[in-house]
Amino acid sequence: MGRSPCCEKVGLKKGTWTAEEDQKLLAYVEEHGYGNWKTLPAQAGLQRCGKSCRFRWANYLRPDIKRGKFSLQEEQTIIQLHALLGNRWSVIATHLPKRTDNEIKNYWNTHIKKRLNKMGIDPVTHKLKIHALSTNQSKYTANLYHMAQWESVRLEAEARFIHQSKLVSNPYHSQVPLLHKATVPPPLAPPLPPRPPCLDILKVWTGEWAKPAKDMSTIFNEFSPTLNFSSKNKFSTISTTVGHSDSSSIMPISDVGNYFHMINGRIMDPINDSIYITNSLNVPSFMKSFTDLLPNMDGVTDNDVGSYDGSKRTRIIGGTMN
DNA sequence: AAGCGATGCAACCGCAAGACG
């Protein structure tokens, strides 16, 4: 495959765009649209390569772009989605209205990454750094981390519970294709034990970090969740046992894989044919493992991604399922 | 005021995938 010559090779301008160039590009796109970036520069009277023009338009001149400081909410969303998706900036950008992938990527690299490092969290794996476990503060972080694991399992269990409720009440269930019927979850599990306070790693991010850890130890005396990951056939199973201090309620929260089923390597909701991403928490190790359950999201385009209004979950709608 | 390193943002580069003939 032949590569198009770069700007330098054909003597085109590089570097920062001037206001005049911006105006030219903006005027041209507004009048003619942007069908062919290769031919656009010449037609617009720009001494730039098409790639540069496309980039400038997509990241700075497009009218639906918000510039400026990221809000705390946006930061949290970035962290959550990064834990799930890794460096899939374009996908992450679809969850941040009016933000571009490039801007998010830059913000991650220059701000969030550094702050996570300072907090003793590996920004790549979202796991605690081992060497950080020696300090008191890091013990607290470890507790948060542990709690967050529990929270993850709880969310998945809730998802299963909601789904099962739908099966009971929703007549649509009978129309679920056979493939999906084969993966219908087992009967309802016993009710969940009382929840520990909702904690996740993002609380560290949002300032809970500074609070004393004494309450954490109390909580951990009451709940001690353990996560286990295994792979069975095409399903990956997430299971946990939760023990409560009064030892009256030891219950398994099992087989998230029974709720979700895999199609083409993606975790699917058998009812809605949607790919679900837990959006309320992303715990380092759990999410790494959870992400591992999503071995191939590559076929999901930006257009496939939408917000699930009012839900704790964000779902990717209509990813290619060929 | 000058020098210099740190920081953050804008933009480039190379690769891969999709479109198309």
Added chain:
DNA sequence: CCGTCTTGCGGTTGCATCGCT
């Protein structure tokens, strides 16, 4: 099916600005 072209993505670099000495 194959080759070429175009587009999109993520990693990386370049450079302007800031802050400290």
